[in-house]
Amino acid sequence: MPELPEVETTIRGLSVILKQKISNVKIHTSKLRFKIPNNITNILRNSKISNLRRIAKFIIIDLDKDYSVVIHLGMSGRLKTVSSNYKRAKHDHFVICFLSKKLLIYHDPRKFGFIDIVKTRDLQKQKYIMSLGLDALSPDLTAQMIFEKISKSEVPIKQILLNQKIIAGIGNIYASEILFDSKISPLTLGKNLEISLIMKLIKSIRKILKKAIKYGGSTIRDYRSADGTLGNFQSNFRVYNKEGKKIGNDKVKKIVQYGRSTFYCPKIQNNW
DNA sequence: CACTCTCCCTGAAAGC
């Protein structure tokens, strides 16, 4: 599932479309999480891709005409670049065609993602961007900032990590991995996390996410970056989806928090 | 405002 490392991997795989000129756009399905704006075709046609970047889990494709395409992959979204002899597959909802004959395809079986187009200068005003906390890989992220945000919170740290308003980019899989790495119990309430543990947590956030990016993203089954290469971080999951696995003299336990599965080692993650 | 829960959707996997 696309979390920060998968989004980063996708963007790196998209570099082949940089500077390319768009010849056409095809919308096969406009009803994703939100409707794809009607004016997107007109704005995209004859534009050039000037830059590719990431804000948390959002992919930003900047155009040369002061507009930016915003793509969120939701849970099952993928972007792939293919050549002109490509045959459309099921769930290919949106296609950008380039003069070079290359195609950029948005593929999303569950349609939880969305595609938007906004004036680049208005990007930060979009409510889905505006509400985001600091990016999980931002060098500016400090334990003090997190402490101030969670020191009164009765919410368990696992759920806090998923809250994009506090730290942006972490999803359900890496939340478990990060907590295991920092030896913090997912059940710890925000208000009970002392600053030294938050420092440890931030170290683990950076370590786990960077490692996942290095391995090309992961995801549950068959995460592929935009150039089609298979992410292989999943073989590096220590606890996620590993219920019953022995680690030292402990065993991975699965619990459900707020309707989401959490995997952890009760004896190892025992900061009580 | 802060928090919790449901729902959107499809395909894979489990259950029968």
Added chain:
DNA sequence: TGCTTTCAGGGAGAGT
């Protein structure tokens, strides 16, 4: 084997 049910998860929106 094959049909049916359950589960997975990001985040908006409703409800408390």
